[in-house]
Amino acid sequence: MIAARRLMTFAGLLLAWQGIVWLTQAPGYILPAPVAVAAAFVAHAGTLAHHASTTVVEIVSGLLLGSLLGFGSALSLSSWRSVRRWLLPVLVVSQAMPVFALAPILMLWLGYGMASKIAMAVLIIYFPVTAACFDGLRHTPRGWLELAATMRATPGNLLRSIRLPAALPAAASGLRVATAVAPIGAVVGEWVGSSAGLGYLMLHANGRMQIDLMFAALVTLATISLALYFSVDYALKRALPWHRQTLADDEEENQ
Amino acid sequence: MSAAAPPGVHVRIARLAYADSLIFSGFSLKLEAARCTCLLGRSGSGKSSLLRALAQLLSASVCELQIECSDHLPLTGRVAYMAQEDLLLPWLNVLDNVTLGHRLRDRSHNRPEVRDRATRLLGDVGLRGSARAAPGELSCGMRQRAAIARTLMEDQPVVLMDEPFSALDAITRLDLQNLAARLLHERTLLLITHDPLEALRLGDAIYTLDGRPANLSEPLRPRGPAPRPAGDEQLLALQARLLGQLSASVP
Numbered sequence: 364m365i366a367a368r369r370l371m372t373f374a375g376l377l378l379a380w381q382g383i384v385w386l387t388q389a390p391g392y393i394l395p396a397p398v399a400v401a402a403a404f405v406a407h408a409g410t411l412a413h414h415a416s417t418t419v420v421e422i423v424s425g426l427l428l429g430s431l432l433g434f435g436s437a438l439s440l441s442s443w444r445s446v447r448r449w450l451l452p453v454l455v456v457s458q459a460m461p462v463f464a465l466a467p468i469l470m471l472w473l474g475y476g477m478a479s480k481i482a483m484a485v486l487i488i489y490f491p492v493t494a495a496c497f498d499g500l501r502h503t504p505r506g507w508l509e510l511a512a513t514m515r516a517t518p519g520n521l522l523r524s525i526r527l528p529a530a531l532p533a534a535a536s537g538l539r540v541a542t543a544v545a546p547i548g549a550v551v552g553e554w555v556g557s558s559a560g561l562g563y564l565m566l567h568a569n570g571r572m573q574i575d576l577m578f579a580a581l582v583t584l585a586t587i588s589l590a591l592y593f594s595v596d597y598a599l600k601r602a603l604p605w606h607r608q609t610l611a612d613d614e615e616e617n618q
Numbered sequence: 619m620s621a622a623a624p625p626g627v628h629v630r631i632a633r634l635a636y637a638d639s640l641i642f643s644g645f646s647l648k649l650e651a652a653r654c655t656c657l658l659g660r661s662g663s664g665k666s667s668l669l670r671a672l673a674q675l676l677s678a679s680v681c682e683l684q685i686e687c688s689d690h691l692p693l694t695g696r697v698a699y700m701a702q703e704d705l706l707l708p709w710l711n712v713l714d715n716v717t718l719g720h721r722l723r724d725r726s727h728n729r730p731e732v733r734d735r736a737t738r739l740l741g742d743v744g745l746r747g748s749a750r751a752a753p754g755e756l757s758c759g760m761r762q763r764a765a766i767a768r769t770l771m772e773d774q775p776v777v778l779m780d781e782p783f784s785a786l787d788a789i790t791r792l793d794l795q796n797l798a799a800r801l802l803h804e805r806t807l808l809l810i811t812h813d814p815l816e817a818l819r820l821g822d823a824i825y826t827l828d829g830r831p832a833n834l835s836e837p838l839r840p841r842g843p844a845p846r847p848a849g850d851e852q853l854l855a856l857q858a859r860l861l862g863q864l865s866a867s868v869p
Contacts, residue, residue, distance in 0.1 A: 506701055506703055506705045507705055507707070509670070509673070509675050509699070509701070510699060510701065510705050510718075511722055512673075512674075512675055513673050513675070513697055513698065513699035514718065514719040514722050514723065514772065515695055515722075515723055516722035516723065517722070517723065517724075520721065520722045520723070520724075520725060521722060524707075524718075524721055524722060525707065525722075528707070528709045603709075604752075605708035605709050605752065605754055606708075
């Protein structure tokens with residue numbers, strides 16, 4: 364039922380796309396028809412797969428590294444007051460600087476390879492992950508903390524058995540946001556300077572008026588982002604079964 | 619059962635205040651050893667604050683108090699606490715929730731003797747078949763039973779309970795009162811409640827709290843062992859008196 368509905372939405376979008384091409388009579392170098400894009404997919408399958416694999420590695424590495432960094436920062440922020448005092452303002456100020464503006468500097472420092480793209484992805488997800496995890500760690504329900512206090516919990520055990528698991532749902536929201544924005548970081552990095560990746564392929568195809576290939580790369584990128592998001596979402600739901608019980612009904616409906 | 623005989627507890631609160639609202643000033647309450655002391659009061663009368671003060675959950679800036687036990691040992695570390703919510707951790711199963719204290723103190727929750735005792739206690743509260751269930755799968759009454767098992771697992775001579783049955787329906791509440799009376803007698807128990815009947819069924823000494831700063835009434839001492847039958851005439855007469863006291867009190 365859900366699959367049928369999604370398929371219909373997809374078919375509807377394709378039809379609308381084709382309809383616009385027919386109506387506006389746009390030339391292929393402005394808006395290629397779906398069939399032309401599909402043909403580009405077939406013709407350039409090898410090229411697309413090669414560049415897509417580069418981008419996937421950049422996104423996933425950035426996601427892993429950024430999440431670990433964010434989680435670690437949140438943990439130290441919540442554990443030590445002095446860290447909070449020094450690091451929190453730095454974090455907030457760092458957000459005032461547009462990450463995209465840093466891309467050329469990262470190229471300069473880390474080169475044209477994958478490192479600079481991974482760094483972009485890390486930078487762009489670091490703050491949402493840190494903020495979400497820190498929030499989760501700060502808002503352990505008071506009742507649990509008091510119960511643990513009467514049980515004479517050691518700080519380490521309290522963190523491990525109550526505060527960390529209690530923060531997981533918030534951390535999961537941060538991770539979902541991170542998964543959604545990490546591809547942006549990687550692709551922006553590729554635009555600024557690279558020799559591989561879907562971002563590079565799009566610029567390259569654009570320069571050579573291969574707009575159908577450019578669209579094919581765009582569709583590939585969107586598919587990768589969606590697949591990544593839904594896998595992470597699915598894994599998080601499986602990992603936190605107790606959290607699902609507390610979700611509102613309408614949220615279940617939308618899945 | 620605890621190895622040592624439960625102590626009587628005398629708490630004196632010189633001052634307990636939040637911001638500029640003074641809840642207790644020069645207040646004193648004695649919990650008799652191995653008896654159930656009930657504290658009744660309207661919402662906001664300070665009864666939960668008193669319990670939290672006894673559980674030493676309040677910072678010294680909020681509360682200045684002195685606690686003396688009849689056996690001249692400190693009260694710290696000899697208290698089990700049960701709140702109005704069951705406070706079960708949703709990511710642990712029922713058995714692991716019951717052994718939470720061991721997990722938090724020294725991670726001894728997987729020792730066979732600890733698990734055996736927890737399993738026995740789950741049997742005592744009627745949850746033998748639910749040891750592996752997640753708390754989310756249980757009804758309110760069952761969750762509160764699990765919380766009682768967790769409280770008993772702590773095996774402390776002094777037990778503090780803050781309206782533990784207030785979220786339950788009337789019949790489940792009577793059941794759990796019987797259960798608590800059976801399993802918690804021989805401990806020094808402070809039970810906070812807003813239900814006069816509950817206090818009269820379980821309490822050996824019943825106080826009401828009113829005014830600001832709060833004052834304690836003279837205690838009522840219903841006859842007979844707890845749990846007293848809900849239809850007892852003595853109880854009904856005392857209930858009318860308690861209700862009168864409570865409705866006359868300033869919240």
